[in-house]
Amino acid sequence: MFEPSELIMQTQHVVRQFPAAGGRTLTACNDISLNIYRGKTLGIVGESGCGKSTFVRMLTHMDTPTSGSVLFHGTDTQALRGEALRQHRRHIQMVFQDPLASFNPKMKIIDILTEPLFNFGMLSKDKKEEKARELLRMVELPEELLHRYPHSMSGGQRQRVSIARALALEPEILVCDEATSALDVSIQKTILALLVRLQKEKQISMVFICHDIALIRSFAHQIAVMYLGDVVEVLPGEHVAQAAHPYTQALLGALFSVRMERRREIAALRGEAPSPLALPQGCPFQTRCPHCTARCQAEKPQMRQIGSGHFAACHLLHAQKEATV
Numbered sequence: 001m002f003e004p005s006e007l008i009m010q011t012q013h014v015v016r017q018f019p020a021a022g023g024r025t026l027t028a029c030n031d032i033s034l035n036i037y038r039g040k041t042l043g044i045v046g047e048s049g050c051g052k053s054t055f056v057r058m059l060t061h062m063d064t065p066t067s068g069s070v071l072f073h074g075t076d077t078q079a080l081r082g083e084a085l086r087q088h089r090r091h092i093q094m095v096f097q098d099p100l101a102s103f104n105p106k107m108k109i110i111d112i113l114t115e116p117l118f119n120f121g122m123l124s125k126d127k128k129e130e131k132a133r134e135l136l137r138m139v140e141l142p143e144e145l146l147h148r149y150p151h152s153m154s155g156g157q158r159q160r161v162s163i164a165r166a167l168a169l170e171p172e173i174l175v176c177d178e179a180t181s182a183l184d185v186s187i188q189k190t191i192l193a194l195l196v197r198l199q200k201e202k203q204i205s206m207v208f209i210c211h212d213i214a215l216i217r218s219f220a221h222q223i224a225v226m227y228l229g230d231v232v233e234v235l236p237g238e239h240v241a242q243a244a245h246p247y248t249q250a251l252l253g254a255l256f257s258v259r260m261e262r263r264r265e266i267a268a269l270r271g272e273a274p275s276p277l278a279l280p281q282g283c284p285f286q287t288r289c290p291h292c293t294a295r296c297q298a299e300k301p302q303m304r305q306i307g308s309g310h311f312a313a314c315h316l317l318h319a320q321k322e323a324t325v
Contacts, residue, residue, distance in 0.1 A: 002037045002222075008172055008205055009036040009059065009092075014068035016054050026276050028054040030229040031068075033303075036173060039199065041206040043220030043237060045213045045251070047273065050226040052209040056175050059207060060092050061085065090120060093171040097178035099162035103150045109136075109161055110146040116168050135164040139194060156187040160194065167198065174199075176208045180215070192219055213240065213251045222309070225251070228273050228284040231303065234311040245312045246289045283315070291316050 016029040029051040036042050044052050057063040058070055061077055070077045072088065080088050096102045103112055110132040117123035123131055133143045139160040150158055159179065166174055176195070180188040196219050199206055210216055216223055220237035225248045233245040243249055250269040271288040280286055283296040293315065301313040306321050 006038040010071050012069045014065045017066045024277050027229050036205050039203040040221040043216035043223040044209040045216050046226035051229040060094050090169045091171050092173045093166035094175045095162050095166050095179045099158040139164045173205045214255050230284050232313050236309045244317050245314050247285050
């Protein structure tokens with residue numbers, strides 16, 4: 001599906017655990033191996049608490065894996081220190097869910113946009129206003145916003161400024177952590193259209209995490225579905241309708257659309273996810289899966305290919321695949 005030569009970043013068996021009370025361990029991410037390709041979008045979808053944000057924090061080096069590797073152009077980023085690590089951060093920038101919380105409220109937009117460039121010695125003071133105006137035009141904002149403060153702007157405008165600031169350093173990878181979830185639906189559409197345009201123009205890679213599989217499938221080239229710290233399915237974004245894992249099918253069955261047939265019922269996902277402090281021995285989805293068997297309870301399924309660019313961790317799917325071979 002993707003050319004190996006276009007591989008920019010990959011995670012290999014990444015695990016992130018946190019110590020908890022009573023000598024217990026909370027596993028936020030469990031054995032995650034994913035690839036990020038040049039000019040492509042990797043969408044990560046799942047319920048709250050499934051480990052999405054923890055995973056992207058390790059991509060951006062804001063957190064460190066308990067075990068496993070994060071490779072950027074083949075180099076293990078966990079081995080970087082000092083100036084090498086500081087320079088590495090230029091190449092992976094992040095857009096947060098709440099831009100207002102990520103801005104200094106005492107700084108004007110012109111200073112917010114140009115601060116990263118000054119930090120890396122990439123801008124002179126006499127070019128400051130010119131560069132800030134260029135960045136505003138890039139995200140389709142009027143130049144008169146330069147001397148405003150963040151609180152005097154709308155949520156959509158602030159998120160555009162956040163995108164402009166992240167792209168000021170010309171990164172190779174842009175990580176968006178729920179970047180549209182706090183915006184109105186109409187504004188979400190324009191922000192996504194902006195991101196898609198900028199991706200094509202700059203050939204940047206994106207990692208986009210959200211709860212909404214309907215939203216993510218509209219623009220992601222590849223989608224990874226997470227449940228309770230595990231990636232349970234990876235498939236091409238354009239083939240989401242062919243999702244096979246019971247959890248991904250449950251997410252699709254819970255979608256609401258004004259265009260849906262009146263007779264169709266929205267299928268609720270029954271039950272609650274187990275605590276990450278007490279993960280089940282076998283499949284993480286076993287307590288909510290209608291197809292659960294004794295094998296599912298005893299043995300954790302491994303990620304295996306079930307189609308072109310399509311991978312899943314499910315004993316039922318593996319058995320069906322073997323039966324057709």
